[in-house]
Amino acid sequence: MSTKITVSLICATCGQSDFDHNEDKSWVRCINCDREYPGGIDELAELNQANIQDAVNEYGDSLVNDFAKKIESKFKKNKYIKFKRR
Numbered sequence: 001m002s003t004k005i006t007v008s009l010i011c012a013t014c015g016q017s018d019f020d021h022n023e024d025k026s027w028v029r030c031i032n033c034d035r036e037y038p039g040g041i042d043e044l045a046e047l048n049q050a051n052i053q054d055a056v057n058e059y060g061d062s063l064v065n066d067f068a069k070k071i072e073s074k075f076k077k078n079k080y081i082k083f084k085r086r
């Protein structure tokens with residue numbers, strides 16, 4: 001299983017994900033609507049924080065679930081240990 005989380009950054013103005021940028025991504029421009037991000041990739045990432053958080057949450061949930069299943073099967077016969085899952 002890969003541990004890499006991929007989040008595509010989208011333009012805060014038009015929602016497209018095609019960007020023009022300089023070499024170190026300290027300046028980014030949306031190809032679709034021409035919006036410039038003078039703060040570069042950092043500024044874009046900040047505006048996309050909700051998307052990034054969603055991706056991390058999703059990934060986190062699947063990990064928690066796998067873990068819970070393993071533990072559950074291990075303690076299946078133990079009536080004193082009960083597991084609750086969302």
Ligand SMILES: [Zn+2]
Pocket residue numbers: 011012013014015016030031032033034035
């Ligand atoms: Zn745009």
